Amino acid sequence: MRTIYRFSFFVTVALLVVGCRAQAADRPISASVVEAMRAPDDAVFARAYAPRTFEFPRDHGAHPEYRTEWWYYTGNLTAADGTPFGFQLTFFRNALTPEMPERTSTLASNQVYMAHFALTDGGRGEHASFDRYSRGAGELAGAVGEPAYHVWLEDWRAAEVAPGVQHLSARATGADGPIAIDLTLRETRPPVLHGIDGLHQKGPEAGNASYYYSLVGLETTGTVTSAGRTFEVTGRSWMDHEFGTSALTAGAVGWDWFSIQFDNGAILMLYEIRLAxxxxxxxxxxxxxxxxxxxxxxxxxxxxxxxxxxxxxxxxGITYPSGWTLTLPALGIDLRITPLLADQEMDVSFIYWEGAIDVTGVMRGEAVTGQGYAELTGYGEQSTAYQR
Known part of the structure; x- marks a missing residue:
């Protein structure tokens, strides 16, 4: 699900050990997403207690007084020859302290950044995933909202290039050659504020909440490169931005999160946090x-x-659900969700499944189709045989 549960103090400790940058192939030992988020919250960080007034582009930037923050992009794209693609580019920020201590070094920082990049190639039936880490100093990584929004980790970045227009770029080397995205995203709808005016509750405890909004219906054009071959693509993307100081409620074992953009203009975001x-x-x-x-x-x-x-x-060896029915009986919605590929496992520091989905069904008596993304965590974590 799209919560700030994915990046915690546990990750920060790992970053200090690993250094500024690492790839999953270099780390046989890694961490469990769910166990990481069971760490107790630090009371010195700001918390989300009440709705706030969002101001853009300022609030697209970082909010370092909160412990955790992320900027999440996914998209469903199609090449001119009909080849379907999906992409994920996510930036995570984690604070060691709510305020930056005085330091003389320009590389000193209390902010640690992580980024995930993945591309699903429906034509080749392949999914590639990558991750990076760095510190929020020395222009290695960071996020600003003014004068123009920009979040980056080295040369992976998302930046506002005109009002309501963003440019995304990331490049890595996969087993079969270069993997890259170079995309322009244009806003077509106002921001979606989740929960109560953007205050999104995570548990029954006061302050166990985040500020959460999405940009949906992002008209997307540009190129993707898969196995060294570059395609012109068009499609729709989704951006989530969330920040806060919260932790998983006791007994949580994982979550299943879905975002869907329907061809009739409807939007759906929902998820479950599974309990033991x-x-x-x-x-x-x-x-x-x-x-x-x-x-x-x-x-x-x-x-x-x-x-x-x-x-x-x-x-x-982890088994994930693959395909779902989703019904909302009182709302007249009956859907069938199918992964673009069964294998869209993120083989990075935290093992989880995140991938493109296709959706068909009925909404208030009318046939609907759509596309989106799903995220599955906590599967296989009852066994310690393969925990990242």
Missing amino acids: DGGVNPNIKGTLIWPDGVQQMVSEHDFELTPTGAWTSPRT
């Missing part, structure tokens, strides 16, 4: 925007998510 007793966290709320623009919250009582299949990773 077989239940789900009752405090989580999703967001539904109808084709006419009316927005409403979705609770765990409103929907039923049922896996229709499973896939086991040949690398890690």
Whole structure:
């Protein structure tokens, strides 16, 4: 799910050991996402207690008084020859302290950054994933909202190039050659504020919440490079930005998160935090925007998510659900969700599954189609056989 649960103090400790940059192939020992987020919160950081007034582009930038923050981009793209692609580019910030101590070095920082980059090539049936780390100093990594929004980690970056227009770029080397994105994203809709005016509750505790908004319907053009071959692409992207100081509620074992952009203009974001007793966290709320623009919250009582299949990773041995039915009976929504590829496992510092999905179904009696992304964490973590 799109929460700040993915990057914690545990990660920061790992970063200090590993150094400024590492690739997953260089680290046989790594960390569990869920265990990382069970660390207790530090009371010295700011917390999200009440709705705030967002100002853009300022609030696209960093909020270092909060412990954790991330900027998350995904997109569903198509080449001129019909080849489908999906991409993920995410930047994470984690604070060691709420304020920067006095230091003389220009490389000193209390902010640690991590980034994930992935490309799914539906034509080749391949998914490639990469990660990087750095410190928020020396222009190695950072995020600013003014005078223009820009978040980066080395040469992976997202930057506002004109009002309502962003440029994304990232490049890495995969097993079969260069992997890259060079994309322009144009806003077509106002920001979506999740929860109560952007205050998104994570648990029953006061302050166990984040500030969370999305940019959806981002018209996307540009190029993707897969196995050294470059394609002109078009499609739609989704940006999430979330910041806060919170932790997983006791008993949480993982989450299943979905974002869907429908061809009729509807938008859906929802997720479940799975609990060890077989239940789900009752405090989580999703967001539904109808084709006419009316927005409403979705609770765990409103929907039923049922896996229709499973896939086991040949690398890690972890089994993930693969395909789902999603029904919201009271709202007249009945959907079938299919991964673009079964293997979209992120083989990086934290092993999880994140990938492009296709959606078909019915909404208020009308046939609908859509595309989006899903994120699955906590699978395989009951066994310590392969924890990152």
